[in-house]
Amino acid sequence: MMAAKKVFSMTLVKYILSFSLIFSIPLLIMGGLMYKNMVMNVKKEIEAANMDKLQQVKEAVEGQMKVLQHIAAKISYDPRLTSYMVRNDIYTAKEAITELDRYKESSGIIDDLFLFFRGDSTIYSSRGLTSLATFLDRYYKFENWGSDTFIQDINGTPRPIMRPSEKVEINNYEEKRYLTYVVPIPFNQDVPFSTVLFMINETLLTNLFEHVLGEKSGSVFILDENKKLLATKSKKTSLVFREVADSLHNIQDTGVYNFRINGEEQSVVYLRSELNGWSYVVSMPTSQFLARVVETKTLLFYVLLSLTSVGLTLIILLSNRQYKPIRGLMQYIQHNWSGEAEKSTKNELELIHDTLVTTFDSNQQLREQVDAQLPVLRERFLTDLLKGSFKSKEELQKNPFYQEFIASDASYIVMLLAMEKERGEDGQRAVFTGSTQLSFAGGEAYAVELIHEGTLALVVVMNEGNDIHHKVQSFAKELHKSLEDKQGVQATIGIGTPCAEPEQIGISFIEASAAMEYKMKAGVGSIIFFEDIMALQEHAFYYSVEEQVRFMQSLKQGNETVAHEALAAMLQSIYDKSVSILLVRCMCFDIINAVFKTISQMNVGDYSHRIRGLLEFQSLQELENRLTELVSEICGAVQSLNENKNMALRDDIVQFVHEHFRNYDLGLDQVAVRFHLSASSLSRYFKEQMGSNFTEYISDLRIEEVKRELLQTNKSIQAIIQDVGYEDISQFRRKFKKLEGVTPAQYRSLYTKNSQ
Template identity: 35%
Template sequence: MKRKLNNSRLFYQFLLSHVLIFAIPFTILSGVVYYNAVVRFKSEIETSNVYKLNQVKNTFDLLVRGLDNTASRISIDRHLTPFMVRSGIYNEMEAVEELSKYKVNNTIVDEVALYFHGDRQLYSSIGMNSFDTFTERIYRFSDIDGDRLAKEMSELQLPEIRRIQTYLSGSDQKQNMLLYMFPIPRNSQSPYGTVSFIIRESVMTDLVGPILGDFNGSVYISDANGRILASRSRENNLTEQNAINEMSRHNEEGIYNATIGGERYSLMQAKSDLTGWSYVIAMPTSQFLDRVLEMRTFILLICSAVVAFGILIAVLLSTRQYRPIRSIAEYARSLQGRSPAIADRRHNELDLIRDSVHATRDLMEQINHQRPIVREQFFVRLLVGSIKDSGEITAFMARENMTLPGESCFVAVIPTDGYEHISTQSREELLRMLSEVALPGAVGYGVEMIQDNVIAILIVTGCDVTAMRETQEESAREIVRLFEQCWGIRPTVGIGNPVSGMPLVNRSYIEASAAMEANARGRRGGIVFFDELSEWQESNEWYSVEEQIRMVQSMKQGNKEAARTALATIMSDLQGKDVSLFYLRCMCFDLINTFLRTMNELKLNIQQEHRRNLIEFSTLKQLNAGMDGLIDDICDYVQANKESKSSALGADILHYIGQHYNEYDLNLEKIADHFRMSLSYFSRFMKDQTGYTFTDYVTHLRMEEVKRQLKSSDLPIKNIVTSVGYSDVSNFMRKFKNTEGLTLGQYRKLHS
């Protein structure tokens, strides 16, 4: 009974919500609608029509501006100057072609005609014709002949529009055209020609026609002199002459009433400041009262019907919405293993569903799919020293459910360059095995460091100091075994010194890189430990060779912070030395030589101010300042070189995709294999360089090529789609319509 009671409570909440949602706005809306229908119906219609008139006025102002701009462009078009056009038949043909382009770019224009003063012919998109041919054969004007048209164009000083009647082709039926003439050059006191635009009156009436809606009346457009340019009427006896007379008496904008021919009219007028044209709507006033009376009765009937069915609809909606919620809640209870009684004491159905959504399987699958990429980025940042906060590391480990065997860790580095071509499949297999590998007494996490051409494995162990070297050797041998298994080669492994805590692993990574690089000139293969590099140091009189190697390797990686830390340790060591001045200067010059060798390897010149500090130093503080400047120069150079290589690689990748995007077998694995990258690194690199995923970028190129061919060729659509690398034509057509909102055929028709 308790479960039924809770279910009923939720159902009643739904029912009450639907009743309130319906009743409150319905009550308000009924009052507003009734008031508007009875009291303000006429005013609203008139105001609405004035607003529409202003929209039409603004639209025509834009069209006139467009025609004005077109006339200006024609006046400065070098192909349409009098000298060029009159220079021969070829230039005349070129002028006709240019006018055709201007006609195509103006959708409302039926024809564009160009006339130069003194000529006896017109140039238009259909060719060069005499005035008589143009007015009597091409357009068959009934109220203007060729001589009169030529005279008007010759004497034109300001833009002028006029209404002309013409016969339809092949019949005696007449239609109205608008002739809009502009002198060129624009705003010149001495124009040398005239540009004329011929516009069908129907183009304008099609724009103003919908203003009336379902009411009867007339719409007129007149020029600044009161001449009608276009008109449209619906079941209205008002003549154009009556409209002209009434507009002459009321020249101001706004709404006013008038009696014309014994009938009352409501007139709404708007006037353009740009052209001086007037836009007028004339509607019989009697139709408003009839419509109001009809609407009053209709509204009362509707209100009664809505009130009668309102509660019934609310009940039906509440029942339909509650039923699936109850079913989902029962399913959620079964998944959680709770009894209904326990669940209902703590949750209602909606709370139970919300808790279940938080643990949905689809969401977990998405998280699991992104986890390897997030984990890889975390370890890359950790190795390069970008993460110093132990709290951030601990939070990440807890979020990823990673259990570490201890606090001690070290880094192993294996070079990836210098080998024969390794396939992407083999590279991915190795990285998958190294992403989290169980080692003797430790666990390792491997990532690819593309810019340094190495694979780095962060190894975490819980063994004590006495067993650390044995753990390092066993871990290195296991890593070598995995390389031999996947790549068939025995690599060189550089091992850094162990550190206590993951925030310090950048130090071990630098040491491992230095150990690997120290063995680069020797034979390939073997395990090199960083601490073995300084075994030749027999006494404590010399500064630490280990810090020297760390400093050099940090500079080669562009890590200023690590390089300065190592330099500070060396300088502090030199300041505490109790040796002769000669011996101290020998150590200083050896340190200077270390910088010079590093800069020589990088082919980097020393700047003059740093050269002076290194040669003329008299104190260790001066020497330290000069070396700090060198560290800045070297690390900045290394970082800029890495960025330059990344940009060049990105350009090469985009160029390769641009050359091969129309191939059927182009895929992520093929490109990653071509550029010797892992799939995960290539995906990240592609996203950073273009902002697109690889698939989206290739799809974008193919889409653009298909659109280009649809515009510029008559090839069958199937041939175009297959030519850009798609074998499934129907699938591409669905994708194209979803992207562009048009089918391929509609796109071609629109842009042809």
């Protein structure tokens, strides 16, 4: 499962796609710029280079044509080549032939040069003179220029004519291709008197643009002003002019054009001369023409491919690095989160979000529960201190509240507050408004409500110093006056003796309880110190009155440990005294009487027969054994009685909660007021008796009621939730799904189908 998540994670895919998008934008921009700057520039360079080459061809051809025109002009003004001088005698004719030969050598593209005087039957060349008939029949037979047309052209053309390249048979045995340039002379005269013929070897002319093709295949064409072919040069191609002519028909402007000719892409470079209207054309396969462009594109492709590969590698590494914390969270969730994460179809971020929200809500509830339970736990700690539950300092130090309450070099003392009945509960809650702690000069006081005793106990921690009795007395008077002035409550305060160790606080509590017993004599609203009681009674007894008071008070509280310790101390005192048997028996009877009086006050059962059995003791050891057994029995009865009271109070509270749990405003404070308790005491009591805190118990009741109504009624889910006391519907839905694994709607659908 984890491997699949790791490979096919949609979140990882989204990371990769996001980084890829971010990477692709600059890559596309860079690729576009590179294409524009490299490919387009190379293409332009190729086109410009070929255009330059064609321009050079044009300039070379035009240069040669100007040379030919210049030769013709010079011939027209050369006195040695006038009709008169040529025809005068053999000598002048010979000079004329020599002069024509010199003019022929002036141009490298002229194979031969002829001078014809119009109306004559003879034609002159650098090699001599001959008749027209012999010239056309023997020396030069033109493939496409017939005799009549030839004679007509040389006698009547008013302007220069360039005849296209054609095959010419020379001397009846040799064939060459010639362009014939017919130039009437003299120039710019209405009636020329002679004509010059330049026989231009096509090969010599086309050699001028040999460099245009280079090593590439293709063709070069020279066209006249009517776009008829004058000369052509082909290399490694079978392409002929007629296959290109149709594509050139509509071309007017100089430039580079692409045509599909004979099923192949051809690049055509076209250049038109403004001088004579001739056109110069280069045609070659586009693949060769743009070979450098293809190479540049290939290079650019591999560069971009390399960049893309590197980029994708970095994207995957960065995405995986970014996804690593999410993967760790997912693994933790899947291993530790109740299995729901593995079944979820949500992506990781949504699942983590929902998990965090759920965790936060749960932690919020937990924090609220902990905050609500802190006062309860503090009271429990204080209650255990008062009951003497901690047998040693090591056991006490393990408690988390030890550092909060216990101070080094401090003295501890317990005070009990009993309120008048009319205002008792309100006054008891008013001692510490909003807090269970009071500060005073010399120490701190921590309060805990004793539910069954109907009193409030204060554990007083006295800082290091002298005159503890005076400080405690001042604090008690200040507290007494504050309750009377601000709350109108009369309080009786019983105060135990100070102790140096926190585990002895239980003894001070028993002493404070004993002091409270003297309220009948001291009166309501009195402040009674256990030490003062002992001072009044110490002279009447041979054993410690303090131990007797502790013994009686521990019996009332059911504290078996302290009761046994106090009983053993009193009997040991009798053992140690050297007095008469009569006085020993009197002291023993006094202890028996104290037990009898205590039992009578507590109403825990009829122990009269056990008391009579005690009076028949024959030795102190026998009395101690019987008293020890009876003390254990009485303490057990007291604890059972307290438990019965707890159960009765618990049943009343539970019944009240069950009757009112649908009220959305039902809370701890409301129930505490109903049963005359403080909220913190009720919270602690409820937790002890029910095993869960008050909020959890109410929530469980409401959940169960919702489940019942979902299955047994047709009410809407929202109405059901509101009817059981929830105002926040969405919060309840989340809580229900967390507890049951499904939503309320799914629960109704699932279990209704199963029941059918």
